[in-house]
Amino acid sequence: MTVQNETTTHGVTLSDAAAAKAKALLDQEGRDDLALRIAVQPGGCAGLRYQLFFDDRSLDGDLIKEIGGVTLAVDRMSAPYVDGASIDFVDTIEKQGFTIDNPNASGSCACGDSFN
Known part of the structure; x- marks a missing residue:
C-alpha cells in the first residue's frame, strides 16, 4: 500500500530583505497572528x-x-x-516596495500591475 504525502508547503521564496521588512511591519503593529499571503486574482489588463x-x-x-x-x-x-516566484523588497531612490519575480508569467502589462 502506497501512502501519498500531502504537500503543505509551496515554491514561493522570500528574500532576506522582504522577510525583514514584513517582520518589521508585523512587529510595528504588535501582531504575530498574521501571515503574509500571496494570491492571484483575475483582473488587470494582462488577465x-x-x-x-x-x-x-x-x-x-x-x-x-x-x-x-x-x-x-x-x-x-x-x-x-x-x-x-520570488518576493523581494526594494528601497531605492526610484522605487520602494515589495516586488514579485515570477518565472511562470509569460508577459505583463506596461504598468506592471498584472500578468498572464
Whole structure:
C-alpha cells in the first residue's frame, strides 16, 4: 500500500530583505497572528493580478512556509501560478516596495500591475 504525502508547503521564496521588512511591519503593529499571503486574482489588463497582503485567515488547502520569522501563505488555487516566484523588497531612490519575480508569467502589462 502506497501512502501519498500531502504537500503543505509551496515554491514561493522570500528574500532576506522582504522577510525583514514584513517582520518589521508585523512587529510595528504588535501582531504575530498574521501571515503574509500571496494570491492571484483575475483582473488587470494582462488577465491576472497579484495580491500581497497580511491575512489573519486560514483557508482550506493553504500552502504554508515559514521564512525568516514570517509565515508565507498561498491558497491552493494561486499556487500553480506563483510556484517558483520570488518576493523581494526594494528601497531605492526610484522605487520602494515589495516586488514579485515570477518565472511562470509569460508577459505583463506596461504598468506592471498584472500578468498572464
